[in-house]
Structures are given as structure tokens and as C-alpha cells.
Amino acid sequence: MNKKKIFKIAGITAIAGILIGASVFLYMFFMPHRDVQATKTDFTLTSSEIVMEYLTDNNTANEKYLAEDGESKVLEVSGMVSKISEDFNGQKVILLKYPQDKAGVSATFTPQTNNNLKGVVVGQNITVKGVIRAGASYDEDLELYENVILDKSDLIKIN
Amino acid sequence: MKKSVLLSVAAIFFVTVAGFAQVSGKLVSTKTQVKFFSTTPAENIEANNTATVSTINTETGDVVFSVPMQSFEFEKSLMQKHFNQDKFLDTKTHPKAKLTGKITNISEINFAKDGTYNAVVEGELTIKGKTQKIREKGTLTVKGNAIEVNSVFDVTLAEYGVAFEDGKPSTNIAKTVEITIKAEYEPQGA
Numbered sequence: 252m253n254k255k256k257i258f259k260i261a262g263i264t265a266i267a268g269i270l271i272g273a274s275v276f277l278y279m280f281f282m283p284h285r286d287v288q289a290t291k292t293d294f295t296l297t298s299s300e301i302v303m304e305y306l307t308d309n310n311t312a313n314e315k316y317l318a319e320d321g322e323s324k325v326l327e328v329s330g331m332v333s334k335i336s337e338d339f340n341g342q343k344v345i346l347l348k349y350p351q352d353k354a355g356v357s358a359t360f361t362p363q364t365n366n367n368l369k370g371v372v373v374g375q376n377i378t379v380k381g382v383i384r385a386g387a388s389y390d391e392d393l394e395l396y397e398n399v400i401l402d403k404s405d406l407i408k409i410n
Numbered sequence: 411m412k413k414s415v416l417l418s419v420a421a422i423f424f425v426t427v428a429g430f431a432q433v434s435g436k437l438v439s440t441k442t443q444v445k446f447f448s449t450t451p452a453e454n455i456e457a458n459n460t461a462t463v464s465t466i467n468t469e470t471g472d473v474v475f476s477v478p479m480q481s482f483e484f485e486k487s488l489m490q491k492h493f494n495q496d497k498f499l500d501t502k503t504h505p506k507a508k509l510t511g512k513i514t515n516i517s518e519i520n521f522a523k524d525g526t527y528n529a530v531v532e533g534e535l536t537i538k539g540k541t542q543k544i545r546e547k548g549t550l551t552v553k554g555n556a557i558e559v560n561s562v563f564d565v566t567l568a569e570y571g572v573a574f575e576d577g578k579p580s581t582n583i584a585k586t587v588e589i590t591i592k593a594e595y596e597p598q599g600a
Contacts, residue, residue, distance in 0.1 A: 279488055282486070282487045282488055283487060285487070313502065313505060317480065317501070317505060318494075318502065319494065319495060319500075319501075320491040320494050320495055321480045321490055321501060322491070323480060336440070336441065337441075338441060338442075338443075338460040339441065339442070339443040339592065340443075342460070344440075357461070359460065384461060384478050384480040385461070385478035385479075385481065385505050385506060386505065390463075390476055392474045392476075392508065393463060393464075393476055394465070395438070395463070397476060400461045400481060402461070402481060
């Protein structure tokens with residue numbers, strides 16, 4: 252009788268353990284990507300400000316904005332639309348750059364946020380929210396200033 | 411008299427500069443796709459990057475690709491995190507990978523004539539701060555003003571100090587991965 256009870260408890264514990272283990276594994280394996288738009292904004296600034304920060308001290312800026320696991324800071328950047336294009340995945344790409352700046356902020360939208368750009372034209376001042384993927388710098392091989400790159404972007408407002 | 415000489419010298423100067431500007435031959439691409447593909451018996455892993463910037467100098471054959479590493483997007487979030495971590499590509503310390511090279515047969519490519527040309531690129535590839543010599547093949551397609559480059563080549567991760575000693579990723583990620591590059595160029599300033 253007592254032995255039976257022990258077996259029963261051991262069995263239930265084992266099954267519960269396996270279930271918990273399996274669900275943790277499945278959760279980790281199928282963990283969805285972070286929803287950038289639902290994530291709290293870490294920094295709000297203009298395209299000129301972040302470009303200047305990067306051109307002044309690249310390492311300090313990387314330390315501040317990039318995360319080791321790739322889930323880097325979420326930024327709200329305002330600036331002047333200087334180019335609207337589309338990438339190979341059909342995602343809209345907005346370049347925020349003032350004429351006097353050496354580089355700008357290139358924000359890639361998503362299939363879900365593309366449509367929010369309807370009516371946005373070159374020359375307008377807008378604010379976008381996205382996750383930073385890389386900073387601005389002068390590349391001596393390209394002989395070009397590279398833009399700050401934002402991904403998973405959406406339009407916050409037309410200023 | 412003097413004035414007219416000065417004027418014509420100035421005119422010649424400006425015409426020459428304008429002429430050079432037109433054939434300066436620097437092509438820039440921000441419409442790009444860099445694909446990473448790894449296959450093992452355990453699983454296939456694919457990642458996509460559309461934020462790469464590239465230039466080609468049509469006169470010297472110089473080619474450059476600058477790849478922002480955190481822009482690689484994986485289907486599974488956990489894989490993307492592994493990819494970025496210091497044990498693998500350490501993208502916080504090395505945010506960009508870079509390919510610099512020369513199209514060795516640039517003279518065989520006629521940028522003024524439509525067609526698909528084979529191109530051989532010799533140069534260097536830097537990943538995770540480590541540089542290796544490379545020699546890869548690709549095609550360059552000229553269609554009017556549009557120029558497209560395509561290339562597929564293999565990268566052996568260990569050569570760049572990218573290796574998992576143990577754990578799941580060591581068995582699920584291939585030692586050699588396939589990189590596919592596609593880029594659409596336009597003249598600089600266009």
C-alpha cells in the first residue's frame with residue numbers, strides 16, 4: 252500500500268518534470284522574435300544627433316546602443332525624409348538625413364508597417380521607431396559615410 | 411584679350427571636370443541581399459540581410475561589401491541570439507563584416523553593353539575581425555543603367571575564429587556555410 256503510494260508520487264513527479272522540461276525546450280525553440288514596436292523606447296533623438304555621436308566616438312556609441320545578443324536599443328528618431336526606396340524583401344526603406352549632415356539614419360520597415368508610410372514624401376520631417384542594427388561611420392574602402400541602420404521600423408508621426 | 415583667354419581656360423577646365431564626373435565609374439548599391447545558409451543532418455538554417463552597402467569601381471574593378479552583422483534575420487529568435495553572441499560572431503564588438511577585392515577581369519566587362527558577364531574577384535574577407543584571402547566567382551549583369559551582381563560562395567567558419575566547441579549549435583551548424591550575394595547598383599549620386 253505504502254509502496255504503491257510512493258510509486259504513484261514518483262510517477263506523477265516524473266511526468267510533471269518531463270512536461271515542464273519539454274515545454275521550456277519548446278518555448279525556447281519557438282520563442283518569437285521581440286516585438287520591437289511593443290518594446291519601450293530606449294532613446295529619443297534626431298538623425299543628426301545619433302550620427303554625430305557615432306562619428307565622434309564609434310566605440311562609445313556601439314557600447315551604448317548595441318546589445319551582445321543582437322536585441323539592441325530601440326530608438327525613436329526624427330529627421331527629414333531624403334530618400335524612399337524598397338529592399339529585395341519588398342520592405343520600405345526611409346533615409347532620414349538633413350542636407351548638411353555627412354550621414355543619416357536608414358530605417359527599414361516591415362510588411363506590416365509599410366502601408367503606414369502612405370502619403371509620406373521626400374522633404375517631410377517624420378519620426379520613426381525601430382531597433383538599431385549598426386551605427387554611422389566613414390568607410391575608407393567604400394569611400395562613403397555609412398548610415399545608422401534601423402530595422403523593424405514603424406512611423407510614429409509626421410512632424 | 412587676356413580676359414577671353416582666362417575665360418576659355420576656365421571653360422575648358424569645367425568641361426573637363428564635367429566629363430570626368432560623368433565617367434568617374436563609381437557604382438553604389440544599397441539594394442542588396444546577403445543570405446547565409448547552413449545545412450546539417452539536424453537542420454537547415456537560413457538568415458537574410460538586406461542592409462548591406464556595396465560599391466564597384468568600373469575602371470579599377472575595386473569591389474567593396476560592408477555587411478552590418480546584426481541585420482541578419484533568422485526564422486528562430488534563439489538562433490539569431492546565438493549568432494550574435496560573443497562565442498559565435500560577437501556582433502557587438504565586430505558590428506560589420508567586410509569584403510574588399512578587385513574584379514581581376516574587369517577589362518572583359520563592358521558596362522556600356524547589355525549582357526551577363528562572368529567576374530572573378532580576388533581580395534580579402536574580414537569576419538569577426540579576422541581577415542582571410544579569398545578568390546570567388548560571380549556574374550555581373552548590365553541592362554541599360556541597371557547593374558546587378560550575383561555570387562554564391564562558401565565560407566569556412568573556423569577560418570574566422572567562429573566555432574562552437576560544444577553544445578547544440580556545434581552539431582546543428584555546418585562547418586562551411588553558403589553565402590549568396592545579390593546587389594543592384596546605380597551610379598554614385600544618382
